[in-house]
Amino acid sequence: MNIANHLLTHDIKPSYQRIKIFEYLYSEMNHPTVDVIYKNLVDNIPTLSKTTVYNTLKLFVDKGITSTVTIEDNEVRYDAIVDNHGHFKCDDCGHIYDIEIDFSSLLYNELENFKIDETHIHLKGKCNKCLTK
């Protein structure tokens, strides 16, 4: 995956900061918050500003190469996967797992004549690793 090209094909100029932010998202796949991204990159990019992280993620979302994940009230997370999928957050370790979901099995008879644009599913509980230790 050539990140600069990926940005270019989505009408985003591949600046150094933008490449590094997307690279982090894409390689870690950890659904990070703005703060997590900033803290992980600022060591290698000492001049990095948190505003840039905010601006860049907003741009990524607008251009459709990043999605947001809202599970807890107080934090927005970001995801390099934009295809529709579900999430499971472990209350113990905090890890957020991607889960495949067969959205076609979900039928909402109350929503006839409604136009559904987005379907979000997230679960909470304890992951297998935390349960077995």
Added chain:
Amino acid sequence: MNIANHLLTHDIKPSYQRIKIFEYLYSEMNHPTVDVIYKNLVDNIPTLSKTTVYNTLKLFVDKGITSTVTIEDNEVRYDAIVDNHGHFKCDDCGHIYDIEIDFSSLLYNELENFKIDETHIHLKGKCNKCLTK
């Protein structure tokens, strides 16, 4: 529904403010934010403080008579319905519809040996009313 009794049976002292806040939640069924609740009640309870609304809702959630609804990043909404159900938010009118969901039809083969405590589903799009006008 006797609200004072409802609070009492859930170990909550039915103060005037608490009764009014729950009454609003229960009668409006509009998934309001703290701000919406405050603005609607402060006319009749001029001394009401927003801190009280926050404290009361936190208490309601802790005691299990209210649930939170997180659809947008930037606002927490509250719901007097605590049984598991889904939500549909209309992008046009902003109304949040309750929807029944057959959660049993959702199977997550990736989550074997995971303990699932909560399942949240919310949709976005346009409601029938907004589509036909």
Added chain:
DNA sequence: ATTCATTTTATATTAATTATAAAATTGTAA
């Protein structure tokens, strides 16, 4: 009426996000 626990309120603080404008960078035309 006095005491004590609880609840409400006013105020201050925290922390995430957005707004604004200056500085730095990049690309392009002369």
Added chain:
DNA sequence: TTACAATTTTATAATTAATATAAAATGAAT
């Protein structure tokens, strides 16, 4: 190469939701 314009990044300030704290009000029990 230089000059210029557009874009991007940065520093700073402002906004806002939510929490923390402590004083005031309330209400029951003695």
